[in-house]
Amino acid sequence: MKHLESWLVRFLDKPCRYLCLKDWHKKRLIDLTEAMVYKKHQELTKQSPAQADLVMRTLRALFNFAKSEYKSCDGSTLFPYNPVGILSDKRCWNNVARKQTRLRPSQLKPFLESVESVRNHAIEYREDFSVAVCDFVEFMLFTGLRKTELLELKWQDVYLGDELYIISRTKNGVALELPITEPLQPIFKRRLKYKMSDYVFGAENRLGRVIEPKKIVKKINEQAEVSFTLHDLRRTFCSIAENLRLGTYTLKRLMNHTTCRNDVTAGYTVLTAEELKSPAEIVCNKLKEYAGLIDKADDIAILKSQISRLSKEQKMELMAAIISG
Structure with a gap:
């Protein structure tokens, strides 16, 4: 779990304390239960709903990987269920809408x-x-x-x-x-x-x-x-x-x-x-x-600058297009 948080810290560029996963550092993946996942998601949601979802989506992906990768001698998986599924069962995902803000x-x-x-x-x-x-x-x-x-x-x-x-x-x-x-x-x-x-x-x-x-x-x-x-x-x-x-x-x-x-x-x-x-x-x-x-009047200067980067063939093609247009 410590490696999971390290990846999230780099991806989100946030300090470890913000993700609050320190209490999971020494736990094995197999030890995580639906109740633990649900409680942790609720805690993280209070800090940031969007990042709470991201943490759990990443955890879900790890469980899916482990399910296919780690198997016993008879071929059965060592991770038969994904505890993150509880968030879908209880409809707990925050599903934060994409922001639309920008500078005018x-x-x-x-x-x-x-x-x-x-x-x-x-x-x-x-x-x-x-x-x-x-x-x-x-x-x-x-x-x-x-x-x-x-x-x-x-x-x-x-x-x-x-x-x-x-x-x-x-x-x-x-x-x-x-x-x-x-x-x-x-x-x-x-x-x-x-x-x-x-x-x-x-x-x-x-x-x-x-x-x-x-x-x-x-x-x-x-x-x-x-x-x-x-x-x-x-x-x-x-x-x-x-x-x-x-x-x-x-x-x-x-x-x-x-x-x-x-x-x-x-x-x-x-x-x-x-x-x-x-x-x-x-x-x-x-x-x-x-x-x-x-100034807006500099459009001609901008155009000249752009044309100067064209090859001779491109300039000839542009002139032909202007004349024919």
Whole structure:
């Protein structure tokens, strides 16, 4: 059970005390009963209904694995029943609805101004951890990456000369290659200046990286008078990208979402960081436009920038399409 909690701590990025599984550390899987599972789920629900369900879904998966893996000499399983089934029998699952919150276009300006203000104050007073968190929060907005995936980004996976970086440890287990867009360049330069470990968002602690940034996030919230969570930034990026009609496969790749196994086309669609740069820049520019960092009149400049990355053949094809249209 101690190994189960260790996995959950990494997956949820929460401290052990939050999951309250310490009293199960020395128990064998076979010793867990329906009554124990039911009681533990009720206790965890008081702290977080969503995470209570996640803990029990993971426990259910472990029991299902054990049922098939561990058998006696006569072939019968050593785990004949799954005690987590009691939650379905009693209809105790919380079934928390997916959140729909995000930053509105009008909130992006005060949000980014607050990030900049908190960061400048931290730089002045040598509060390196706060600087790292502000860089991390801004990075999340302009990429839509998951919290833990980004916090675990190492310098060995950053290629500044090629303007790309690789997220090696992802939720779906598939490495993700992404472009370094214009808003990310000053962040990487600053992180390099503040480098203190193998991690891009390094910190002086047992892991060598930022672990829990919520205190600084709270400060940004208060200054901006905007209430947001880190996952709201991911939903903001995704929503704006979808509105720009980038294409389903492009958006899925930027967000690192898996596609259905029966989607044959997805299996043949391989997008590199170079090919993702133009659509990623389009999303970043729209975010900057909403934040008042660039004028809408800069659309021509943005278009020129995008065209400059096309090959000669692609430019000729574009011109032909414009003339014929």
